[in-house]
Amino acid sequence: MGLAKFIEERTHLSEIFQSQMVDYKVPKNLTFPYAFGILAIIAFTVQIVSGMILLMYYKPYDTLAFDSAALFIWKVIPYGWLFRSIHAAGANFFLAVIYLHMFTGIYYNAYKKPRELVWVMGFIIYFLLLLTALTGYVLPWGQLSYWATEVTVEIPGAIPGVIGETISLLMRGGYTLGNLALGRFFALHVLILPLILLGVVSIHLFLVRAAGISNPDGKPFDKKKEGVPFHPYVTLKEGAIAMFYLALFFFFVFFYMKEFLPATNWEPANPLQTPAEIAPEWYLKGYYAIFRSIPNKFIGFVTFNLVLALLLLLPWLDFSPIRSARRRPLFFIMYIVFMFAGAGLTIIGTLQATPEVAKVGLFFTALLFLFFISLPIISFIELGYAKAKGEVDYAKGEVDYAKGGKQ
Amino acid sequence: MSLGNILKTIFFTVFVVGFFFIIWVKNPFVQEQEYPLPAKYRAMIYSDNPQIIAAGRQILTQQCAACHSLRYDGVYPLSVKSDPNYPMIIKQFAKPIPSDSLLAPFHTKTKGFAMYLPQDVYDAAFASELHTLKTQFGKVPPDLSTMYLVKRP
Numbered sequence: 001m002g003l004a005k006f007i008e009e010r011t012h013l014s015e016i017f018q019s020q021m022v023d024y025k026v027p028k029n030l031t032f033p034y035a036f037g038i039l040a041i042i043a044f045t046v047q048i049v050s051g052m053i054l055l056m057y058y059k060p061y062d063t064l065a066f067d068s069a070a071l072f073i074w075k076v077i078p079y080g081w082l083f084r085s086i087h088a089a090g091a092n093f094f095l096a097v098i099y100l101h102m103f104t105g106i107y108y109n110a111y112k113k114p115r116e117l118v119w120v121m122g123f124i125i126y127f128l129l130l131l132t133a134l135t136g137y138v139l140p141w142g143q144l145s146y147w148a149t150e151v152t153v154e155i156p157g158a159i160p161g162v163i164g165e166t167i168s169l170l171m172r173g174g175y176t177l178g179n180l181a182l183g184r185f186f187a188l189h190v191l192i193l194p195l196i197l198l199g200v201v202s203i204h205l206f207l208v209r210a211a212g213i214s215n216p217d218g219k220p221f222d223k224k225k226e227g228v229p230f231h232p233y234v235t236l237k238e239g240a241i242a243m244f245y246l247a248l249f250f251f252f253v254f255f256y257m258k259e260f261l262p263a264t265n266w267e268p269a270n271p272l273q274t275p276a277e278i279a280p281e282w283y284l285k286g287y288y289a290i291f292r293s294i295p296n297k298f299i300g301f302v303t304f305n306l307v308l309a310l311l312l313l314l315p316w317l318d319f320s321p322i323r324s325a326r327r328r329p330l331f332f333i334m335y336i337v338f339m340f341a342g343a344g345l346t347i348i349g350t351l352q353a354t355p356e357v358a359k360v361g362l363f364f365t366a367l368l369f370l371f372f373i374s375l376p377i378i379s380f381i382e383l384g385y386a387k388a389k390g391e392v393d394y395a396k397g398e399v400d401y402a403k404g405g406k407q
Numbered sequence: 408m409s410l411g412n413i414l415k416t417i418f419f420t421v422f423v424v425g426f427f428f429i430i431w432v433k434n435p436f437v438q439e440q441e442y443p444l445p446a447k448y449r450a451m452i453y454s455d456n457p458q459i460i461a462a463g464r465q466i467l468t469q470q471c472a473a474c475h476s477l478r479y480d481g482v483y484p485l486s487v488k489s490d491p492n493y494p495m496i497i498k499q500f501a502k503p504i505p506s507d508s509l510l511a512p513f514h515t516k517t518k519g520f521a522m523y524l525p526q527d528v529y530d531a532a533f534a535s536e537l538h539t540l541k542t543q544f545g546k547v548p549p550d551l552s553t554m555y556l557v558k559r560p
Contacts, residue, residue: 096427252431259431268545282430343426350434 017231025227026234027215033104034216035241036097037208042242043094044201046249048194050087054080058139060186062179065141066268085253088260091133093249095283098126106314107335109323110214116315118211121204123312128197130284135189137281138182142265147278149185150177158297176271218324277352285349286342290368292353293361303365310372317372320379321386330378334371341367467551474540479504479523479552486536500528523552 008014057077059068073080102122105111111119138149156167173180215221228234252260264275280288287304294300310317318331325332344364351357408416429435444452451459467477473485481501487493501522530537541547 092431100423256432339422343422346426347429347434347436350430351436 021231021235022229024209024230025223026213026230027217027221027226028228028233029216029226030213030234031216032241033100033107034213035238036101036104038238038242039097039245040094040101041201042245043090043097044197046086046090047094050083050090051190051194053083054087055190060139060182062141062182062269065139065182069140070142070266070268082253085257085261089249089253089257091136092260092282093252095129095133097245098129099283102126102311103339105214106338107325108214108216109218109318109325109328109331111315112318112323113315115207115211115214118204118207119315120312121200121207125197125200125204127308128193128200132189132193132197133281133283135185135193138177138185139189140265141182141269143267143269143273143275144262144265144278146177146269146271147275148280149181151278152280153177153181155291155301158291158301160298214323216324216326218322218327279349282346282350285347286345289345289349289361290365293348293358293365295358307368307372314375317375318379319376320382321391322382328378328382330374330381334374334378337367338371341365341371471551474544475548475551476529477552478526478529478550481522483524483533484536484540484548486539487533490533490536492532496528496532497522497524500524500532 054073057068057073057080059065069084073084075081105119105122134149134152138145150172153168153171156171157164159167169175171181173184221227264277267275279285287307290304290307291297291300294303320328320331322328325335341364345361345368348357348361348364451463454460464477464480467475468480468482472482476483476487481497483493490496501524503522524532537547
């Protein structure tokens with residue numbers, strides 16, 4: 001007790017806990033998908049801890065990398081296999097949770113005023129995560145690592161002229177993937193990107209607190225009547241969900257690593273022998289399917305980058321004063337279309353490239369763009385509807401619930 | 408909870424679980440290539456006939472064990488056997504096959520094969536031999552005794 005008192009007198013931790021966890025009120029109707037934010041933080045922590053342990057034994061040199069990952073870490077280091085499995089499965093689970101978190105944000109329109117910056121920061125986290133995953137994928141220096149990275153660094157080559165080739169050369173560190181690229185990717189994966197990620201995640205969390213958490217009903221909530229303390233209500237509820245998540249995660253780690261550590265990657269990288277199937281990981285397959293479905297490489301490159309840009313601009317594409325898919329039937333329908341398009345493109349990315357598959361890929365790409373195009377149209381309709389009802393507060397640019405805004 | 412909300416919850420749950428099942432566990436859209444095994448080989452592989460099993464082991468010992476090991480049978484690659492310390496290491500570290508092992512029923516019938524070197528001793532004592540094999544073939548030729556475990560010894 002003496003030590004606790006000593007620390008308390010110097011840090012005032014209990015006051016900070018009281019003000020930040022107990023006095024902080026959130027809507028009591030937060031749904032299950034709101035837990036994906038917490039799960040993302042847990043997944044990030046798991047990646048950092050397991051990554052630090054792997055970092056002690058991994059050797060970023062082309063002749064040593066495969067042995068250090070596949071032999072030394074896997075077989076010699078006690079429980080090395082466990083930490084590598086956790087890190088490999090963790091990356092997939094992290095991206096899965098991030099996708100679910102983003103889809104939740106879109107469903108509840110959590111990107112709208114005043115949370116635009118929360119969305120932008122979240123998008124930057126997502127993009128940095130994709131880069132971190134991509135740079136980490138090459139490190140085991142297996143056949144799949146090598147060739148999937150080779151394909152990835154070829155993609156900017158779709159830009160015509162010198163620019164594309166120069167970007168490819170810079171990414172690859174020469175005309176073949178080798179030590180230079182491995183060293184760069186290693187530095188990016190273990191230090192540069194995680195540090196930036198830590199910073200951006202902190203800003204994201206700060207912005208969530210600054211702007212306040214969104215409400216599933218899409219309307220501002222009365223903190224006194226409808227708010228509950230973050231602790232213990234949300235911490236207990238989301239703690240239980242986190243336990244379930246970890247149980248599921250470790251089930252995969254112990255019993256089903258086939259998908260996360262595929263057989264092809266247990267062969268050392270061989271620049272002279274291309275494996276039968278090369279494809280990016282599932283979290284990039286949607287973009288890969290768009291790129292592959294479009295016959296012109298440059299247009300394919302522009303199209304999948306456009307999807308990323310439109311995702312970033314979502315708060316400005318969807319300017320309707322009404323929030324949450326719960327109260328927006330037209331948006332709800334388009335959201336379902338968006339879900340099917342995203343899932344469809346990812347599954348298309350797993351199939352072998354044939355003309356038929358490319359046609360289906362084009363169809364899903366069109367559906368994806370239909371969602372983005374529909375957002376301003378739906379917003380116009382809803383804005384008109386809200387104006388006609390006299391429910392728009394012009395000063396705030398929002399539905400005024402005091403004037404009887406649709407609940 | 409209204410009926411609409413229940414339906415929405417069911418739909419989104421099924422969608423998400425279904426999506427990750429397809430991506431991570433079983434993708435029904437991908438055609439996996441199958442290589443049917445000719446019936447006579449299938450009969451041979453899954454045979455319980457002790458003569459076929461003994462003949463198979465003899466072929467493995469004669470044709471494969473020079474590079475692969477049959478460690479659970481006490482058969483090691485030639486490079487390992489030629490290590491001057493080999494007899495001493497076997498004498499000092501080899502262990503009997505446990506009676507509850509899957510291999511035990513097989514070994515009780517054929518005496519002389521019931522001792523094996525544990526993996527850590529094998530890897531440590533013959534590190535340079537294994538390294539030579541690895542340099543020669545790109546990786547250490549796998550131990551074929553595991554085939555016994557898989558194919559019911």
